[in-house]
Amino acid sequence: MPGTTEYPVQLIQPDGARVHHPEYQALVADIGPGELRRLYEDLVVTRRIDTEAVALARQGQLGLWAPCQGQEAAQVGSAHALHPDDYVFGSYRESAVAYCRGVPPSAMTRMWRGVSHGIGDPAAANMANPAIVVGAQALHATGYAYAAHLDGAEIATVTYFGDGATSQGDIAEALTFAASWSAPVVFFCQNNHWAISEPVQLQSATPIAQRAIGYGIPAIQVDGNDVLAVLAVTRQAVARARGGGGPSFIEAITYRMGPHTTADDPTRYRAAAETEEWARRDPILRMRRLLDREGLLDAETRRRVEERADEVAHRMRTETLTMADPEPPELFEHVYATPHRGLDEQRRDYLAYLADDPAGPLATVAPTPREEGVRS
CATH class of the missing domain: 3.40.50.970 (Thiamin diphosphate (ThDP)-binding fold, Pyr/PP domains)
Incomplete structure (x- = not known):
């Protein structure tokens, strides 16, 4: 591949015939x-x-x-x-x-x-x-x-x-x-x-x-x-x-x-x-x-x-x-390869925001152990 060809390389013609190359x-x-x-x-x-x-x-x-x-x-x-x-x-x-x-x-x-x-x-x-x-x-x-x-x-x-x-x-x-x-x-x-x-x-x-x-x-x-x-x-x-x-x-x-x-x-x-x-x-x-x-x-x-x-x-x-809808906290998963305090804080705040709505999807979601560690 020393340069570029003057025409596209072809081995099969549109009619199915082989090209000698x-x-x-x-x-x-x-x-x-x-x-x-x-x-x-x-x-x-x-x-x-x-x-x-x-x-x-x-x-x-x-x-x-x-x-x-x-x-x-x-x-x-x-x-x-x-x-x-x-x-x-x-x-x-x-x-x-x-x-x-x-x-x-x-x-x-x-x-x-x-x-x-x-x-x-x-x-x-x-x-x-x-x-x-x-x-x-x-x-x-x-x-x-x-x-x-x-x-x-x-x-x-x-x-x-x-x-x-x-x-x-x-x-x-x-x-x-x-x-x-x-x-x-x-x-x-x-x-x-x-x-x-x-x-x-x-x-x-x-x-x-x-x-x-x-x-x-x-x-x-x-x-x-x-x-x-x-x-x-x-x-x-x-x-x-x-x-x-x-x-x-x-x-x-x-x-x-x-x-x-x-x-x-x-x-x-x-x-x-x-x-x-x-x-x-x-x-x-x-x-x-x-x-x-x-x-x-x-x-x-x-x-x-x-x-x-x-x-x-x-x-x-x-x-x-039949794919299940993701749970809202999954938005924060697989963002960083290692734990990230800033992302943990954003996740905690988002869960708290959703939990404030009595009819919201996460009104009964408990914080994860990792979130408890951030709070402490």
């Missing part, structure tokens, strides 16, 4: 029939998760959801390139990455339902909770990667963000620090062509990957709707990071088929013809055509994959709808 084919030479079916299954299941979450949001069961329809190959392909001990810092759209990292789908909806601050224990899947502040996760990833390097850990840290985030100063600062420190971090930009309602051409007069070159970071463009090509280039970047080669930048050219979030209406700023054009490059359809060409997708396999997708979505919906 020896350098990158070698990086996925171990991906046989079983692995291809597994990639296809993860693409289908993650789209089903996304569809179900959008429905839950439309039905008022989630406050918001950031769809990833159309971007599944960029997320699934890159996630499959990671090692279990690698660490991920995502934005609010990486539901497919989370699924591939082992995060239960119902954990992904907890934050959007308002019953949790995040998606669970980051250590369980080596994936940080979603970053709502646009671009901030790139700085978090760079700091984590550098600290891990100082500790002698031979891991890669990957941060995901969209094309719109590259206009944020946090991304520029992260690239500066990563290049200066030779931090083992992979910057993964999903260029889905739209930063909410503004096209990518308005933000960047040159390919986004070229920006990384200016910082001295090797960069590459990849067809983000080609799961095999994404897997190949991400493996290359991860190997570079784990081997002490420093940071890399991947720009995955893809497309956001749905709204920015369920609070958005893309028909107000986007032409239907553009969406229809990208629908013909759909990542799942492309993978299905490849499997059909190679005789790997019989009726039984397709049925099994669809049943798996429905099962995961059903469980996610059931578990989401």
